[in-house]
Amino acid sequence: MRLQVVGCSHRNAALELRERLAFSAPQSELALDRLHDDFPEVEAVLLSTCNRVELYTATASAASPDCRQLAEFLASFHALPLDQVAPNLYQHCDQDAVRHLFQVASSLDSMVVGEPQILAQVKAAYHLATERNCCGPLLHAAFQAALKAARRIASETAIQQRRVSIPSVAVADFARQIFERFDDKRTLVIGGGEMAEETLRYLQDEGVHDLTVINRNFERARLLAERWRGRALPWEQLLPALASADVVISTTGAEEPVVRLGQFLEIEPDRSEKPLFILDLAVPRDFQPSIGDRPNVFLYAIDDLQAACQRNRLDRDKEMPAAERIIDQEIERFLADMHQRASGPIIQRLQEGWQKPKEEELRRLLNKLPQLDDHARDEIRQAFDRLVNKLMHPPLDAIRDESRNGIPDTLLEALSRLFRLKD
Amino acid sequence: MLSGVSVVCFAASYGVALALEITRLLFRSGVRGAVMIGFAGAGLLAHSIFLYHRAVSTQGPPLSSQRDWYLLAAWVLAAIYLYLTCFHRRAAFGVFLLPLVLGLIGAGVWLADPEPFAREPASRMWGTVHGVSILLAVVAILVGFATGLMYLHQAWRLKRKIPPTLGLRLPSLEWLQQANLRAVVISVAMLGLGLLSGIILNLIRRPEALGLGHLPWDDPIVICTWATFVWLLISLLVSAFYRRARQGTRVAYFTLVTFLLLVIALAVGFGLQTEHGGRREAAPSDTSALGILRDVAGEVSRDGAVP
Structure with a gap:
């Protein structure tokens, strides 16, 4: 019996190479079929995410494709020179491969440790391999055990509950604690920028679809609104838009606050004190801090979120030994089953x-x-x-x-x- | 065999569930949720069996004493707790609801009158409607109180920008506000029905008609109940016509005041001379905790249960 993984991840390969080696869903199907034709005895699962491309293989006999053969396969599939691909690949065999798989599924090997998406991606890769008849008893057992370990870590440790990126903390630890649902909420983006878009991604996952973008430069607002299927408004509409908003993300480059307490008090009667979640990601701040003292206004500046991220990071680090213990237990159980x-x-x-x-x-x-x-x-x-x-x-x-x-x-x-x- | 269930059985089960809820604040565990639900479920089952045996073994109408009324209210609240915990596994409802369940059980065992309410066949139906609606109103007020407390804690945390503690996860403000408002609506409806049925009940028992069981309109419990109802009705009307009053913090404070009024009404029932519920001047008895426990134990034994 031989179980191995060959691939690259954010730990050892540059983004450019990961992008070139990445597999779309149809490409994954094609690759699995091709691999099955080339190595009929070999079980295989192909995991491709934005941070890693990994090919898991297993055979009941010792006759298994070696690292070079799998590197050749990956390189030829993407029509890349082997000498560009092979040096950037890692290989783990048997117990090390099992440990690696368990750590990947549990998000302990992720760029942002504890991010929950990887589990769904591992599941999807496993299901695709099963559908394409590439998964046999060994990889079935290994992936089932990996999913079990990941579930245990998710439920028995706080690793996945401790977000450490500003947008995820803003949405999971604060916005979701204010609102039960987002599909009936109005979101207003003032300005734009990478972090605003990252936050929007999390909010859209939560169901946000009523989006308004306001920018001093209307053309930029229009482009951002188009990208996120929202509507753009001219800068003069800022206060009326704020009066009807539930969630506000503000990231302008203004030197002075764009909303002062006096302006907010003008529109406050129109809001009927409905909760307002303001994420002020701008430096210097876009909202005068005293607005956060108004009833039912929850104003978070970047420093507040960074402090929360830091607390979460420390809490999460404390959970790592417990997660590693679970991995060890599950590996021991899996290997005993295999033996x-x-x-x-x-x-x-x-x-x-x-x-x-x-x-x-x-x-x-x-x-x-x-x-x-x-x-x-x-x-x-x-x-x-x-x-x-x-x-x-x-x-x-x-x-x-x-x-x-x-x-x-x-x-x-x-x-x-x-x-x-x-x- | 099942008749061996006593108050201690389900109170202890709820107590363990509460202790487990509190340990959420201290450490994480993968099995705690299941164990907690197991204890609360076992408690609810024992509670149900206990009430069933009380209902079938009591002389006269089932569950018709003040003590039964409290134990039934605790049962409904425990069922609500179990339901909420099953559907919101991470939220620490028990920290807020289980003390109220245990409080009701404690009040039922140590303070409430074990004697059945005085009844006559003509008023039995209205008496049942009165008892059940007041019971549901009390449970709704208690749920409103618990969700109000949760709301205030959650709003306080969010205002101070503190990330949620893993142990004391609570539902969102929006959920708590809706639950709070619903609790107010249900308590107004049930209290209104309870008061209406109470009036009809009292009219049936007119002193000139029957002479027995008639309650003076200025009975302290009646006054307190009316005060609670009027307060709740005003809160609801203000919320309906004044949108700002519907916002969470105000509703939470409304429910806290309602709870206070409820506690006063219950305290009046225990502390002052009242003829409500057919309560009569009793002969001096052993009112020490042990005496009351002996009393409960004796009563349960008479009903076929092993204390």
Whole structure:
């Protein structure tokens, strides 16, 4: 049995290479089909996200494609020179590959540790491989165990609940604590910028679709609104738009606050004190801080969010040892299962080897005693079964014990020779 | 065999569930949620069995004493807690609701009158409507109180920009505000029905008609209940016509004041001379905690339960 992973991630490869090696969904299907044609005996799962491209393979025999062959496969699929791809790939085998898979699925190997999307991406990759008939018993077992480990880490540690990026903290730790749903909320973006767009991405995941963009430069507002399927308004409409908004993201480059307390007080009666979540990501700030003291106004500046991120980062780091412990436990369990599975054929032959003489002896005995009624026959049959089970118990127990430390090759060989268990 | 269930069984189960809820503040656990729901569910089951045995073994109408009324209110509140916990696994509802459940059980065991309310067949139907609607109103007020507290805590945290503590996760302000408003609407409706049925009940028992069970209109409990109802009605009308008053913090404060009025009404029921519920001047009895426990135990034994 050989399990391996070959690939690259944000840890060892530049974004340019990851982009060139990335697989779209149709490309993943094609790649899996091609891999299946090239290596029919090999089980494979292809995981491609913006931060990693990994090819997991497994074979029951030792004859498995090596790292170079898989690198050639990846390079040729994307028509890239091998010498550009191969040096940037890593390879993990057997127990290391299992550990790597468990860490990836649990988001411990992610760029932002604890981000929850990776679990869905691992699941999707596994399901695609299953659909394309590329997943066999080994990878089924490995991915099921990885998903179990990830679920345990998600429920038994706080790693996934501690967001560490400003937009995710803003949405998960604050906006979602104010609003139950976002599909009926009005979002106003003042200005624009990378962080505003990142926050919008999180908000759209939560269901935001009523979006208004305001910028001093109307053309920029229009472009951003177009990108996010919102509407653009001229700068003069800022206060009326603020009066009807529920969520505000502000990131202008203004030197002075764009909304002062006096201006806010003007529109406050129109708001009827409905909750207002303001995310002021601008430096210097766009909203005068005293606006945050108004009832039902929840104003967060970048410093507030950074402080929350830092607290979360410290809390999350404290959870790492617990997560690693879970990974260790699940790896141990998985490997014991795998080792026991490797003993399966011997156990099966051992059982068959005992069943055959038992049936023969039983038949002979029952033929000699035709006067026995059905009840007596059943009793004798059960006694023989019990006897065989008791005789089988010590060797099976020994296999189970030895499997904890690896495939019990010596023991299996000894059993094969003792009981003449040949194919 | 099931008749061996006593108050201690379900009170202890709720107590363990509450202790587990509190441990949310201290450490994380993957199995705590299931264990907590298990204890609360076992408590609710034992509570149901206990009430069922009380209902079938009591002489006269089922569950018709002040004590039963409190235990039934605790049962409804515990069922609401279990429902909310099952559907909002991460929210710490128990920290707010379970003390109220245990408080109702405690009041039922130590303070409430175990004697059945005085009833006559003509008023039985109205008596039941009165008892049930007041019970549901009280539960709604308690739920409103708990969600009001949660709202204020959540709003306080968000105003101070503190990320949610993992142990004390609460629902969003929007959810809490809606739950709070619904609790007010239900409590107004139920209290209104309770008062209306109470008036009809009192008219049926006119002193000149029957002479027994008639309640003076200036009975302290009646006055307190009317005060609570008027307060709730005003809160609701203000919320309906004045949009700002519908916003969370105000509704939360409304429900806190309502709870205060409710506590006063219940305290009046325990502390002052009242004829409400057919309560009569009782002979001096052992009012120590042990005496009351003995009393409860004896009563439960008479009903077939092993204390």
